[in-house]
Amino acid sequence: MTAYPSALLTDQYELTMVSAALKDGTADRRCVFEVFARRLPSGRRYGVVAGPGRLAELIRDFRFAEAEVEFLRRAGIVDETTARWLADYRFTGDIDGYAEGELFFPGSPILTVSGTFAECVVLETLLLSVLNHDCAVAAAAARMVTAARGRPIIEMGSRRTHEAAAVAAARAAYLAGFASTSNLAAGAKYGIPTTGTSAHAFTLLHDDESAAFASQVAALGKNTTLLVDTYDIAQGIRNAIAVAGPDLRAVRIDSGDLSVLAGHSRELLDSLGATETKIIVSGDMDEYSIATLAAEPVDMYGAGTAVVAGSGAPTAGLVYKLVEVEGRPVVKRSENKATVGGRKTAVRRHKPTGTATEEIVVSQGVPDHRPNDRLLQRSYVVGGEILDPVPLAESREHLRQCLISIPWEGLKLSAGDPAIPVTIVPTT
Amino acid sequence: MTAYPSALLTDQYELTMVSAALKDGTADRRCVFEVFARRLPSGRRYGVVAGPGRLAELIRDFRFAEAEVEFLRRAGIVDETTARWLADYRFTGDIDGYAEGELFFPGSPILTVSGTFAECVVLETLLLSVLNHDCAVAAAAARMVTAARGRPIIEMGSRRTHEAAAVAAARAAYLAGFASTSNLAAGAKYGIPTTGTSAHAFTLLHDDESAAFASQVAALGKNTTLLVDTYDIAQGIRNAIAVAGPDLRAVRIDSGDLSVLAGHSRELLDSLGATETKIIVSGDMDEYSIATLAAEPVDMYGAGTAVVAGSGAPTAGLVYKLVEVEGRPVVKRSENKATVGGRKTAVRRHKPTGTATEEIVVSQGVPDHRPNDRLLQRSYVVGGEILDPVPLAESREHLRQCLISIPWEGLKLSAGDPAIPVTIVPTT
Numbered sequence: 001m002t003a004y005p006s007a008l009l010t011d012q013y014e015l016t017m018v019s020a021a022l023k024d025g026t027a028d029r030r031c032v033f034e035v036f037a038r039r040l041p042s043g044r045r046y047g048v049v050a051g052p053g054r055l056a057e058l059i060r061d062f063r064f065a066e067a068e069v070e071f072l073r074r075a076g077i078v079d080e081t082t083a084r085w086l087a088d089y090r091f092t093g094d095i096d097g098y099a100e101g102e103l104f105f106p107g108s109p110i111l112t113v114s115g116t117f118a119e120c121v122v123l124e125t126l127l128l129s130v131l132n133h134d135c136a137v138a139a140a141a142a143r144m145v146t147a148a149r150g151r152p153i154i155e156m157g158s159r160r161t162h163e164a165a166a167v168a169a170a171r172a173a174y175l176a177g178f179a180s181t182s183n184l185a186a187g188a189k190y191g192i193p194t195t196g197t198s199a200h201a202f203t204l205l206h207d208d209e210s211a212a213f214a215s216q217v218a219a220l221g222k223n224t225t226l227l228v229d230t231y232d233i234a235q236g237i238r239n240a241i242a243v244a245g246p247d248l249r250a251v252r253i254d255s256g257d258l259s260v261l262a263g264h265s266r267e268l269l270d271s272l273g274a275t276e277t278k279i280i281v282s283g284d285m286d287e288y289s290i291a292t293l294a295a296e297p298v299d300m301y302g303a304g305t306a307v308v309a310g311s312g313a314p315t316a317g318l319v320y321k322l323v324e325v326e327g328r329p330v331v332k333r334s335e336n337k338a339t340v341g342g343r344k345t346a347v348r349r350h351k352p353t354g355t356a357t358e359e360i361v362v363s364q365g366v367p368d369h370r371p372n373d374r375l376l377q378r379s380y381v382v383g384g385e386i387l388d389p390v391p392l393a394e395s396r397e398h399l400r401q402c403l404i405s406i407p408w409e410g411l412k413l414s415a416g417d418p419a420i421p422v423t424i425v426p427t428t
Numbered sequence: 429m430t431a432y433p434s435a436l437l438t439d440q441y442e443l444t445m446v447s448a449a450l451k452d453g454t455a456d457r458r459c460v461f462e463v464f465a466r467r468l469p470s471g472r473r474y475g476v477v478a479g480p481g482r483l484a485e486l487i488r489d490f491r492f493a494e495a496e497v498e499f500l501r502r503a504g505i506v507d508e509t510t511a512r513w514l515a516d517y518r519f520t521g522d523i524d525g526y527a528e529g530e531l532f533f534p535g536s537p538i539l540t541v542s543g544t545f546a547e548c549v550v551l552e553t554l555l556l557s558v559l560n561h562d563c564a565v566a567a568a569a570a571r572m573v574t575a576a577r578g579r580p581i582i583e584m585g586s587r588r589t590h591e592a593a594a595v596a597a598a599r600a601a602y603l604a605g606f607a608s609t610s611n612l613a614a615g616a617k618y619g620i621p622t623t624g625t626s627a628h629a630f631t632l633l634h635d636d637e638s639a640a641f642a643s644q645v646a647a648l649g650k651n652t653t654l655l656v657d658t659y660d661i662a663q664g665i666r667n668a669i670a671v672a673g674p675d676l677r678a679v680r681i682d683s684g685d686l687s688v689l690a691g692h693s694r695e696l697l698d699s700l701g702a703t704e705t706k707i708i709v710s711g712d713m714d715e716y717s718i719a720t721l722a723a724e725p726v727d728m729y730g731a732g733t734a735v736v737a738g739s740g741a742p743t744a745g746l747v748y749k750l751v752e753v754e755g756r757p758v759v760k761r762s763e764n765k766a767t768v769g770g771r772k773t774a775v776r777r778h779k780p781t782g783t784a785t786e787e788i789v790v791s792q793g794v795p796d797h798r799p800n801d802r803l804l805q806r807s808y809v810v811g812g813e814i815l816d817p818v819p820l821a822e823s824r825e826h827l828r829q830c831l832i833s834i835p836w837e838g839l840k841l842s843a844g845d846p847a848i849p850v851t852i853v854p855t856t
């Protein structure tokens with residue numbers, strides 16, 4: 001098992017802060033922490049909230065086992081008092097936040113964690129790890145889905161990212177509208193449709209390409225995808241149709257100038273009577289290469305490296321900041337890293353047509369209500385009780401609706417400002 | 429537990445290929461697969477082998493549990509024959525490869541997996557996930573270590589990457605020469621020194637900065653690091669020394685123009701008599717920002733996002749290709765993705781002074797021996813028996829020696845060619 005006890009998925013400073021706070025009596029001060037992004041990755045027009053659906057299980061399991069506490073004590077990281085506190089640790093506070101699949105912008109308070117200082121601060125590392133990773137993948141994936149204009153995309157990036165990150169990445173890509181994943185653990189754990197047929201190795205294993213195709217069709221039937229670019233693509237297509245017949249489901253091309261090859265392959269398939277055989281293209285696909293193929297007769301895309309690595313933005317830039325202590329807003333003044341204190345309430349404003357116009361974030365208050373406002377926060381944890389996560393399919397549909405709601409410029413791939421402005425109203 | 433059964437950390441096509449190969453009788457053909465990079469990330473001069481030390485455990489645990497086989501069967505991914513084969517799966521072949529901490533270049537055969545087609549192909553996803561992630565982090569980290577010119581670097585990127593990837597990233601960064609990590613799971617699992625004191629939240633929690641500093645010193649002693657940039661850095665330093673006295677171990681600055689601030693902070697500390705108090709800087713550190721600070725009075729760096737995300741290259745670009753079937757070299761002919769067939773043997777040539785000059789990779793043969801040659805491959809798995817991994821400290825030292833051995837241009841941060849050429853001698 002690739003198993004990590006989740007409570008040690010934590011930066012040491014969280015525990016040294018708990019130690020010091022337990023000693024000086026501040027550990028129990030009522031605090032509010034907020035997860036937000038100071039800015040979006042360069043040129044991006046929106047962020048996508050992804051990860052809350054994974055957090056329920058991780059927070060529930062966030063307990064320091066005896067051996068872990070012993071490790072921390074023996075390493076001199078925590079003292080006796082803190083060791084005992086950790087052994088009893090259980091989050092008893094509240095977590096509210098944006099729905100999974102919601103869009104976010106600079107300053108959006110996507111997660112709000114309240115409770116004692118100590119119980120909130122020890123969750124920082126886990127919350128940020130999950131959200132920074134999953135949001136980064138989901139945002140990249142959502143742009144690819146837009147670029148694909150309704151054509152399905154298969155997530156096939158597991159081999160390009162950490163083995164456990166691959167599972168979360170498959171989930172985030174599916175949330176963002178991908179059709180399926182190659183990752184079996186994601187299928188087993190999250191019920192995401194899985195897909196996959198063969199690699200070049202399978203063709204090379206056989207005495208010739210036709211033998212490989214015949215074997216695959218014998219095992220998987222004609223409703224399969226034959227990989228036709230191991231040797232010569234045109235010959236590969238001819239072999240595929242000769243072996244499987246014109247009702248072969250699909251061919252896949254994984255190399256070469258796909259914009260030229262797609263058209264040639266379509267013509268060739270049609271000339272062989274395989275007019276319904278789909279063309280799947282893969283190989284270094286990102287939102288830009290997908291957009292480039294919009295006019296070509298491509299039926300489906302396979303995306304790997306770019307989606308799991310966030311297409312140039314592998315982390316979402318989310319931070320976890322203390323914004324309130326005992327009801328009093330707090331802020332740091334560091335250069336370029338200033339924050340607005342106080343617990344925030346957020347709404348998104350819309351035109352009567354449903355187009356989003358603005359996000360209003362009010363510190364220690366509530367935005368005045370207007371028609372077509374939508375409250376953006378919901379409860380995830382109430383008094384330590386972890387609410388059941390929203391089904392992934394529902395979050396996927398939520399994101400689809402959100403992307404329809406933003407102004408059309410917001411969906412452009414080119415660099416630009418956030419799709420809608422966020423107005424943050426500080427505590428008065 | 430963030431637990432994934434490692435055998436499902438696998439792309440579906442591996443299992444459909446096994447299905448088809450079991451059916452047509454090719455599953456038992458003796459095969460050799462090779463892990464290599466076609467190219468290094470843009471402008472990089474070397475790659476770093478990282479990950480083999482994590483593989484021993486993962487390969488040992490790579491078994492399909494009953495429930496997993498049942499999932500695969502019910503989902504229609506595998507047939508009965510394949511299900512039985514998976515239930516009995518255990519890798520019985522050989523794995524050889526470059527040592528952890530070894531450098532690699534385009535075409536270096538960093539891992540060679542031999543056995544039956546079926547038993548080798550199912551390992552593809554796991555092997556590539558581990559190596560692509562860990563090598564990417566190690567290469568970025570190694571460049572930062574070079575840029576830091578002997579000053580220690582702390583890895584503190586856990587909050588910016590997937591929660592389990594964070595543990596592997598901490599390991600890869602330590603392998604590459606980082607001094608320590610913030611990640612406690614990496615400390616517990618790999619024995620890496622951990623470090624961490626406090627975040628801005630700790631200062632904000634308290635009634636004022638001096639109270640926070642006093643609390644931290646009371647709990648952790650003067651051998652701690654006070655974070656001085658929550659409000660005003662100069663005042664923060666004065667408060668720190670007023671509270672802790674001139675024998676405070678260190679101050680940390682996490683924002684602002686660090687090249688200016690480091691000098692000012694040093695002067696101020698010295699003027700306060702704190703001549704031995706170290707200055708640690710953090711905040712968006714990468715190899716370039718570290719290099720920029722070379723002339724400034726900085727004692728230690730903290731690196732986060734850039735190291736865990738591979739500093740612009742989040743995946744190492746490694747592929748897993750079938751190169752030999754029943755002793756016969758095989759190659760695909762795809763455009764831009766051509767491979768050289770055959771099992772490879774690799775040596776690195778050196779001048780008598782120890783400077784590396786060239787890597788020679790011979791397909792289905794052995795390079796002629798010259799003085800100062802070093803064989804690059806070692807055994808990881810022999811007939812299914814997994815050999816004990818080399819201790820991480822040893823691999824760390826190996827990399828340090830390797831970096832000394834390459835021509836000096838190879839250590840430049842600027843974009844350039846691989847530090848040494850690789851000559852691949854095909855099967856004659």
